[in-house]
Amino acid sequence: MSRETLVELNRRTVSHARAGTVPQAAEVAEVAASNYFDADRWEIEMDRVFRRTPLVLGFSSELREPNSYKAMEVAGMPVLIVRGADGELRAFVNTCSHRGAQLVEAGTGSTRRFTCPYHAWSYDTGGKLVGILDRDTFGEIDVDCHGLTSLPCAERSGIVFVTLRPGGTMDIDAHLCGYDAMLDHLGIADAWFVGSQTADGPNWKVAYDGYLDFYHLPILHKNTFGPDYANTAIYDAWGPHQRVTSPDQRMLAIGEIDESEWTDRHLTGGVWTIFPHVSIAGFDVRLDGVEGGGRMYMISTLYPGDTPDTSITYQNFLSTFEPTEEFTDAIAAQREFLLRVVVEEDYSTGKRIQKALKTGAKPSVMFGRNEAGGQRFHGWVDDIIAADDDEFAKLFANATTDFQP
Ligand code: FES
Numbered sequence: 102m103s104r105e106t107l108v109e110l111n112r113r114t115v116s117h118a119r120a121g122t123v124p125q126a127a128e129v130a131e132v133a134a135s136n137y138f139d140a141d142r143w144e145i146e147m148d149r150v151f152r153r154t155p156l157v158l159g160f161s162s163e164l165r166e167p168n169s170y171k172a173m174e175v176a177g178m179p180v181l182i183v184r185g186a187d188g189e190l191r192a193f194v195n196t197c198s199h200r201g202a203q204l205v206e207a208g209t210g211s212t213r214r215f216t217c218p219y220h221a222w223s224y225d226t227g228g229k230l231v232g233i234l235d236r237d238t239f240g241e242i243d244v245d246c247h248g249l250t251s252l253p254c255a256e257r258s259g260i261v262f263v264t265l266r267p268g269g270t271m272d273i274d275a276h277l278c279g280y281d282a283m284l285d286h287l288g289i290a291d292a293w294f295v296g297s298q299t300a301d302g303p304n305w306k307v308a309y310d311g312y313l314d315f316y317h318l319p320i321l322h323k324n325t326f327g328p329d330y331a332n333t334a335i336y337d338a339w340g341p342h343q344r345v346t347s348p349d350q351r352m353l354a355i356g357e358i359d360e361s362e363w364t365d366r367h368l369t370g371g372v373w374t375i376f377p378h379v380s381i382a383g384f385d386v387r388l389d390g391v392e393g394g395g396r397m398y399m400i401s402t403l404y405p406g407d408t409p410d411t412s413i414t415y416q417n418f419l420s421t422f423e424p425t426e427e428f429t430d431a432i433a434a435q436r437e438f439l440l441r442v443v444v445e446e447d448y449s450t451g452k453r454i455q456k457a458l459k460t461g462a463k464p465s466v467m468f469g470r471n472e473a474g475g476q477r478f479h480g481w482v483d484d485i486i487a488a489d490d491d492e493f494a495k496l497f498a499n500a501t502t503d504f505q506p
C-alpha cells in the first residue's frame with residue numbers, strides 16, 4: 102500500500118517533469134513578520150508547539166543496545182532517553198528526585214545505573230529509584246514514588262519521538278498521520294548512526310523555512326550545490342508532515358525506468374520533513390573501485406534556542422550501508438561540506454533576515470503559490486497555538502493526506 106502511494110506520487114512528478122509544469126497553491130500567503138521575533142509569540146510557540154508535539158530527539162540506531170542512553174537539552178528541558186534492560190525505550194526529565202541535580206551530562210553512553218553526581222542516589226534504566234546513600238540517616242521515603250519523571254516516548258521508522266511534557270500523553274500514530282509507513286522506505290531503522298554536528302541558527306522558523314524551500318536552491322547556493330538543482334517544488338502532506346520533490350532532471354531519468362523496477366531509492370527522493378522541526382535529505386557516498394557505499398541521510402533536527410532570535414540545529418548522519426573504514430574520509434568530507442553550506446549560506450542569510458525583520462520595516466513576509474510547503478507549515482503552527490489541548494488532539498486526529506495534483 103505504501104509502495105503504491107510512492108509509485109503514484111513518482112508517476113505524478115515524472116509527468117510534471119515531462120510537461121515542464123508544476124502544481125501551485127491557490128494564492129500567495131502572508132505571514133506576520135513579528136511571528137519570527139515577538140517574545141510573546143515565541144513563548145506561546147514553546148508552550149503549545151514544542152511542549153505538546155512529539156519531537157524527534159534521536160534514532161533507534163543511537164540506542165540499539167539495552168542500557169544505552171542519550172542525554173540532551175531540548176528547548177530548555179534536560180532529557181534522558183534510555184533503552185531499558187528489557188529493551189523498552191523510555192524518556193525522562195534528566196533530574197534527580199532528591200534535589201534536582203542533572204543525573205547525566207549531555208551525550209550518549211551505556212550504564213545499568215544512573216548515579217547522581219550530587220549525593221549519589223541511584224536509578225535503574227527503568228527510572229526506578231534503587232539507591233539512597235546512608236538511607237538510615239536520610240530518613241524514610243517511599244522509593245516507589247520517587248523514581249525519575251517520565252516523558253511520553255515512542256519509536257517509529259527508526260526515529261525516537263519524545264513529548265516534553267511530564268505526565269503528558271502521546272498518540273504517535275495520530276501524530277504521524279500514516280507518514281511513518283512512507284518513512285519506513287528510507288531504511289532509517291536499519292541504518293548506522295555515524296555522528297552529529299551542530300549549527301547555531303536564527304529563529305527556529307526562519308531556519309526551518311529554508312528546509313521547505315526549493316525556490317532558493319539555485320540562487321543562494323549558486324557557489325555550492327545549487328546549479329545541480331531546479332527551483333521548482335511539489336509538496337505532499339500527511340497531516341503537517343511534508344515531503345518535497347522537484348519535477349527535475351532526476352525525475353526525468355527515473356521516468357525512463359520501468360515502474361515495476363522502481364526501488365525504494367527511486368521512490369524516496371526529495372526532502373522529507375517531520376513537523377515541526379526535522380528535515381531528512383539523502384545523498385550517495387560511493388568510491389571508485391571500492392565495494393559498498395550507498396545512501397546516507399542527513400537528518401537535521403532544529404530546536405529553539407534560549408531566545409526568539411536563536412536556534413540550534415543538529416545535523417545527524419545515518420548511513421544505510423556499513424560505514425567501513427574506507428568510507429571515513431568521504432563521509433567526513435560530506436559532513437564538512439553540508440555544515441559549511443548550512444552555516445555560511447542558509448544560516449548566515451537567516452541571521453541577517455532576523456535582524457532585518459526586527460526593524461519592523463516589513464509588516465509581513467510572503468510565501469508564493471510556488472511555496473505551498475511554507476504556507477502549510479505556518480498554517481499548522483497558527484492552528485496549533487490557537488488550540489487548547491482537546492482541539493490539539495483533534496487537529497491530528499482529523500488530519501488527512503494532501504498530495505498536490
Ligand atoms: S540531588 Fe541527586 S542525590 Fe542529591
Ligand SMILES: [Fe+2]
Pocket residue numbers: 311317318321322447
Ligand atoms: Fe538552503
